[in-house]
Amino acid sequence: MRTRTVVGALLNFRGEWQAMEPAMHKEPHFKPPQHPVLYLKPPNTFNRDGDAIVLPAGVEQVQVGATVGVVIGAPASRLSEAEAMGFVAGYVPVNDVTVPHTAVLRPPIKQKCRDTFCPIGPQAAASRVADPGALEIRAWVNGELKATNSTRNLIRSVPRLLAEVTEFMTLEAGDILLVGVPENVPLARAGDRVAVEIEGVGRVENPIRAEGSPA
Template sequence: MKTVVGCLLNFRSAWEAAEPAMHLAPHFKPPRNPVLYLKPANTWRSSGEDIVLPAGVDEVEVGATLGVVLGRSCARVREADALAFIAGFRTVNDVTVPHATILRPPIKQKCRDSFCPMGPVVPTSQVGSPDRLALRAYLNGELRLSEDTGNLIRPVARLLAEVTDFMTLEAGDVLLVGVPAGLPRARAGDRVAVEIDGVGRVENTIRSEGGTP
């Protein structure tokens, strides 16, 4: 894995929550293309490892999302062919510092150390359609979010086609399909989990920076 690319505003609920602000300065209109950001290697963690709450940050959003894992190099792929380039899927917690800015890559809010716990890769043959998957987020064992990838504005094949129209993704790279609105917020000491039917569960504890692992 070399790159993890995320997409903003791809769940209908997230788009609808942000849509009024899209018509204000500095953009004055909704985006026509995917709004992307990166989750660099310093963010990558596995289930069971701590998520570190940076100094000065009181809480983070639990970003339940599906990770699409590429099986081979993918550039300018057609939507009709896109699913053939996928090797599997991962359950991902796209952890984010809460913020009000939209339509700009939230690098400072998304790229902190430990802010991208990911589950193991599950082959496509074991998952079925990526556009009909239920995903859930839990806070201290309590269900706090329930969504479905059927509510994506850009389904997986279309998103992959639009992203690779200008950007090559390599084998092992991960494309995050987006997070819905209403993400639960967690603080130091909380136990958070993201679960996707057929793909798995990733669970981590939040601790303060400098706290005992």
């Protein structure tokens, strides 16, 4: 299956939500979002395990966005939570690379949609993952464990997120839904090697280089 679209969810980990909640009550919204806050990682961002993440000119560091990608197995539209898991083909480790920013409650397109900014690891079949709501997530920089979390801390579970997203958009076979990036995101620079590991799913690891430097 070919991935056409990667859809990501912001503010879907409890710790991330709690950190951002005070700003939610200020201008311009004055209240927390009632629906998933979503963004896209377009095809120019797609990257493979082992290939370089390229820092654009003027960007000195990036966030290592460790997350779980839910791979869709069949066209999914207006799913209920009860049927949603039947449309999941598998899971992949994904590094949702992002330029650090201060945007709140607005999709940071310029910071997330740079070339090479979405390394996607090997897929584990859905049958191999007993509970997508209990997956350990780890982020590594130069072989050092920098952040850990778990999908136990999701605000919207995988089936709920699938139901809410497919309420208004069809996800095709091969598309990937990112469940969210936890709080305390580690930073990395050119010359570093970063990895995202999802226990029971797999690992994606990539070097980082500056734009224009030798591959």
